[in-house]
Amino acid sequence: MPQKNYSAAQRRQLIIEKLRDGDGAIHVEELSLGFGVSVATVRRDLDRLDRDGLITRTYGGAVLGNVRAEQSLREREVSHAAAKDAIARAAASLVEPGSTVFLDAGTTTGRLSYYLAQIPGLTVLTNGLNALNVFAESDTDVQAIALGGMLRRTNQAMTGSIAETVVRSVYADVAFLGTDCVDAARGISSRTLEQNNLKRLMSAQARRTVILRTLPSSTQTGGRIGRC
Template identity: 35%
Template sequence: MLAKKRYSIILEMLDRDGTVHTAELVEALGVSSETVRKDLEELDRQGKLRRIHGGAVPLQQPEAPAPMVGYVALSTRNSLHMEEKQRIARRAAAMVEEGQVVALDYGSTSQVLAQALAARFQRLTVVTNSIQNALILADKPGFTVILTGGILSRDERTLVNDFPTGILDYVHVDILFLTVTGIDPVAGLTDQRLGEISMQNQMRNAASRVIVVADSSKFGRASLVRICPISAVEAIVTDGGVDPEQAAAVEACGARLILV
């Protein structure tokens, strides 16, 4: 497709939707995220739109608000970026071997990953603080599901604790798949809830490998609670909508990006 035609489609989508996102344009145009980035830069230079992180807005639109860092309900997150989360989950599941011990924390991406593990494997041990994850895996007879224990957080359907000792002091985890709400080179990996941070770090300390699973909307955000620096994880599995500059900055911190 010629650049002129791509420009026309981008502007039509922008006029229709009020904003365009890199991931949507990659799918609509059938080109790479790098081509989309260059197209948006050129249209910005021509004064036809204003490029922002992860997409573009009309030229007359006021400055985009800062990324949301307050609490977003699980029911809402379960409807956002689901295609991306499914691709991420399939790629993450491919990093696991039959019979391994896997840790899953809480959240919508974690639940999609639990479904991917159930579909792919016959025998795993899964350590989780998510009641939803446990229910997803409960019908797999070859799976051993270990709930971490603690106090029920009703809105997230998770178990949280600040106890000095717990089950994670006595188990070895091959891979922890860590979910986050913010990925920023300076702030590191962040989350939105104080209650879960202790459990996430207990899982991280028990794991030989730590892999972050997060869609591209999490990049460039810094949420309330700092989990760990980016350098503390092996890799981040995400979708192709990541801004190349953000991707380079994250990889410079020491974590490998795996784009799906």
Template identity: 45%
Template sequence: MSGARVRATRKGTARRRDDILREVLAGNGEISELAARFGISVSTVRRDLQQLAGDGHIHRTYGGAVAGGRSAELTLDEKESGNRAQKDAIARAAAERVCEGDVILIDAGTTTGRLARALKGRGGLTVVTNSTIALGHLAEEQGIELVVLGGRVRRPNGAILGPEGEETLRRLTPDLVFLGADGLHARDGLSCPSLEQAHSKELMAARGREAVVLADSSKLGGSPFPYHARPGGRWTLMTDEDADPGEVSRFAADGTCEVVTVSVTAAA
């Protein structure tokens, strides 16, 4: 191969990896989806992801990759653009668990925000939240009593955090606590962008009668941030049908986590 062709091939590979990196940072890091999007083989995607991970841009998971490092924290708009169908399916399935008369807690996040949207039009509920997304969806709902946890708004993820909210939490016992996650590791728990947020999630889980983590399959096995929260006692993971079977078995292994997989096709 001539020197010019070698240089052209390298430039093409670099451009493709840049495009793949943008997809991963937007939350679209599943290997099969990347292969279909770019018209390349699964093995090529794996090599590209491995190189990007080696360069410190992303974090490899069993099913693909997620954004790596604190500097890679995505905005809400960027998070909203990834895995829309999976998030919608999980949110609808989670909403089916909510019964009239329940007191529920909705954590910050895009999938949990979709849960709040799925509850619009319902009545006889009390919703406690630290999510600016949930607040936007439910503020005008007459049939829902809305309790907003106090504090400051953390950007870019729209979580309301602070001692005021924690003090309120200690006086509540929600029937269901729905937690969001930037990544979810079977050993370490929910990956969080700050120590304050990790503490808040653990307190939320501890206060509820039942804790449910809503995480699409791209989040499983990922630890994009250095802080983690572990739900105490028994808890439920709701994910989509594309979840890697090996990851699912890791979460179910110790008997404290029930994994519920949602069919995206059936929910569409």
């Protein structure tokens, strides 16, 4: 994208074309560099396109078209259940008895809690209510610690300063994270800033980070890392 003095209307049209010609996602920094304008200007362009219903704003960028309203945890639990279970079993095989684990909120990570409950001597710190319920009902010696914080009802996750303070006080062997998308250069991204902050902090406080994600468009029983 050659740098020149585009009008706002021209920039917005080029953004749509770039989304259509690419993989359907774009980042603010990329557009700022390509157009030779400030990040704030690009954000205004994206906000206008979002209001017009042509794109959907995401954390740090945008995707083409309208994205369906976020599904509840219960809705997502029954979606691609076989793939999520396969991912969870594979993830559990990475955990040694006696380990300390960060377990992110989510459906695939929630499924992982069933397998973690079978591993002796674990300490699991989680912000997911579904995982906490699994540990509460299991007859094992897993020490489950709730991170606390503000409850986000849609995905039953606890986030915020309280959860972050607890995470900062621990160094874990492994962090299992769920995410809405993964970008090789920019890392993981979720729907809220609070969730992103907690995920990055979990990763920073763990010796190893494992991202668990299925692709909605996949028809196979396995999972993989997806792109934003």
